Amino acid sequence: MKRIFLLTLLVFQFSAAAWGQTAPTKLRFGIYAPNASFASNSDRWSYIKNVASVMQSTLKIPCTGNAYAAEGAFSGATGQLDFALVDGIYLARGGKFRVLATSLYGGGSRSPWGLYAKAGGNFQSLKGKVLVMPSFGGNTSFAEGMLGGEINVTQFFSSVKNVPDIAAAVSAVQTGGGDAVFAPVGLAAGLNLIFSVGTVPNASFVLVNSKIPADIVAKVQAAIASVGSGAIGGMGPAAAGGVAMGRSTAKFLSSQPGVMRFQFRGFLKPFEGTYQESPLVDHFWVLPKQ
Numbered sequence: 001m002k003r004i005f006l007l008t009l010l011v012f013q014f015s016a017a018a019w020g021q022t023a024p025t026k027l028r029f030g031i032y033a034p035n036a037s038f039a040s041n042s043d044r045w046s047y048i049k050n051v052a053s054v055m056q057s058t059l060k061i062p063c064t065g066n067a068y069a070a071e072g073a074f075s076g077a078t079g080q081l082d083f084a085l086v087d088g089i090y091l092a093r094g095g096k097f098r099v100l101a102t103s104l105y106g107g108g109s110r111s112p113w114g115l116y117a118k119a120g121g122n123f124q125s126l127k128g129k130v131l132v133m134p135s136f137g138g139n140t141s142f143a144e145g146m147l148g149g150e151i152n153v154t155q156f157f158s159s160v161k162n163v164p165d166i167a168a169a170v171s172a173v174q175t176g177g178g179d180a181v182f183a184p185v186g187l188a189a190g191l192n193l194i195f196s197v198g199t200v201p202n203a204s205f206v207l208v209n210s211k212i213p214a215d216i217v218a219k220v221q222a223a224i225a226s227v228g229s230g231a232i233g234g235m236g237p238a239a240a241g242g243v244a245m246g247r248s249t250a251k252f253l254s255s256q257p258g259v260m261r262f263q264f265r266g267f268l269k270p271f272e273g274t275y276q277e278s279p280l281v282d283h284f285w286v287l288p289k290q
Contacts, residue, residue, distance in 0.1 A: 023216060024082070027052075027064075027083070027212075028080060028081050029052050030065070030066050030077060030081045031044050031065075032067075032086055032087055033085055033203040033232075034069075034135075035087050035088070035165070035200070037231045037232075040167065043231060045065075047067075047230075048067050055223060058223045061216075074086075083100075083207060083220060084206055084208050085203050085206075086206050088200060088201030089200065091201070091204060098207040100204075101205040101238055102204045102237070102238055103204065104232070106186055108202075108236075109201065111185070112185045113197050115197055116180065116181050116193055117129075117180045117191065117192055118190075121194070122194065126179060126194070131153065131180050132160075132161045132179075132181045133181065133182065134168070135162035140153050142182075146182055147197070167187070170188060174190050
């Protein structure tokens with residue numbers, strides 16, 4: 001009797017496991033990448049529709065694609081998505097999705113960025129001017145991180161103007177709708193570099209729905225490389241990278257020798273956790289002798 005019970009239990013568990021790995025009847029793809037080098041949201045639509053078409057042909061499963069111009073719209077839709085191409089800064093701030101591949105715009109998984117202005121000059125010449133930024137959320141913290149955490153952006157600039165994406169931000173400065181913009185080097189044609197601000201993670205292709213069977217995930221991961229070109233520069237292996245955000249705080253630690261500790265929140269593993277959960281990053285500076 002005991003043997004029959006165990007056999008029945010094993011059959012039940014096997015059936016449950018098999019049911020849990022049933023291939024989905026449809027796959028849903030999305031894109032939220034305001035800092036990628038798409039000229040417009042219609043270009044993002046074209047890209048994600050192409051992704052859906054390639055995946056449907058590869059997997060023999062109906063696939064759909066949707067593009068999202070606003071962070072709130074994308075965040076609200078994640079429950080109806082299985083995979084997505086997602087902005088690196090968004091992921092750094094709070095996305096907990098599994099990264100399957102990273103776009104290679106700029107020649108690697110991170111793109112060099114800079115602070116640009118139409119009129120040129122130096123950083124101080126931008127005081128009281130208008131900073132234009134994509135409305136990917138948390139952009140004041142991002143701007144302060146790009147400035148080493150040393151500048152209160154809302155006090156230094158007269159205002160921060162939000163536009164839908166990086167292409168619109170660059171265009172606004174080019175046409176006089178603002179004075180300065182943080183942008184990838186490759187997108188700042190016609191503007192003058194004030195100074196470089198380091199590199200920023202590129203958009204990554206992620207698994208949104210963790211219930212998708214592993215074999216389907218593997219096939220999608222293998223196929224996405226064939227769709228990555230143009231605005232995203234191709235697709236490479238999953239990659240991560242830091243994004244410093246927010247202003248630093250300083251504390252005097254000792255007098256002999258004089259040591260200052262600067263702290264700001266930073267993303268050492270940007271695809272895990274949220275901004276509030278990220279560790280404080282320490283920088284120590286030994287003061288010169290008087």
